[in-house]
């Protein structure tokens with residue numbers, strides 16, 4: 001099985017390539033294609049990246065080659081990690097609409113080239129932001145089931161990690177999903193949280209303790225307040241800003257910590273790459289496994305009495321041919337209200353200029 005990484009010379013793309021090789025997800029007998037844009041600085045850098053990867057991993061590196069044009073992208077799994085990224089400086093707000101306008105043409109160019117010149121069964125894992133827009137563009141060109149955004153899986157892993165941290169257990173012992181939009185529109189599903197080795201009563205008690213009296217109705221306001229507090233503190237004392245996050249509940253931490261990491265200038269390359277490589281590994285594994293991902297829905301779920309036709313993050317079954325099914329259990333009332341509202345926002349952002 002071959003993998004192509006579009007935007008391989010970028011901060012995230014480079015880390016994805018490293019982890020694909022280091023975790024032996026792309027075996028020696030397969031090919032890793034590094035894709036950059038002809039005429040840009042990354043077109044030179046990608047040749048250097050190829051040499052560096054071979055230098056570091058000579059014993060178990062796959063065949064590594066370079067492509068500089070969308071119509072040369074060839075692989076079984078294609079990771080889309082190219083595009084403009086939000087500014088990573090404290091206090092600079094993220095304008096996802098401007099990001100969308102910039103990256104839309106880029107998504108179209110690769111989606112159409114792969115549709116035209118590809119094998120017809122590539123699976124695309126989307127990393128680029130806005131994830132929902134990229135999923136929408138690729139799904140339209142290639143077919144819905146072959147395209148998965150990795151944002152919901154990354155958010156889900158972070159949620160599990162933060163819960164595990166609060167309880168002093170390993171992340172592997174915690175289940176549960178984050179759905180909705182990657183970024184401020186993420187929807188933590190407390191109703192889906194499970195713990196290895198706990199009875200139902202113990203689980204209910206643990207969730208109540210972690211979550212307190214809060215519901216998702218107040219979550220957007222909590223996020224806005226959290227960002228304001230962090231933005232102010234991060235200007236003068238980044239360490240104190242990270243320490244402040246530690247005092248918050250797990251769902252808020254799952255959103256705030258990576259947000260501040262990006263603002264700090266460090267970016268979230270390692271964690272993002274880790275979650276991306278998990279999904280590539282799942283596609284290669286051959287079994288169908290439950291993960292979370294942004295997918296283009298066409299009535300697979302019903303919320304507030306209406307079938308959903310939009311892109312959103314949901315738990316899905318992922319396998320060698322892409323995603324096959326959505327596995328969303330009935331939601332708590334506040335979760336359903338929040339997800340409906342977030343899907344409304346996503347739909348509006350995918351079709352700017354159209355009346356609601």
Ligand SMILES: NC(=O)c1ccc[n+]([C@@H]2O[C@H](COP(=O)([O-])OP(=O)(O)OC[C@H]3O[C@@H](n4cnc5c(N)ncnc54)[C@H](O)[C@@H]3O)[C@@H](O)[C@H]2O)c1
Pocket residue numbers: 006007008009010011012013035036037040042081082083084085086106126127128129130131150151154182267268269272
């Ligand atoms: N989903 C997530 O959780 C998540 C997390 C972090 C970053 N991201 C997104 O990933 C993307 C990349 O982020 P980054 O930090 O690596 O940015 P970066 O600026 O370091 O790298 C972007 C790369 O894309 C390349 N590129 C731009 N146009 C291209 C084209 N037409 N063809 C091929 N390559 C092209 C650039 O040359 C550059 O190498 C951004 O959209 C960012 O928002 C997503």
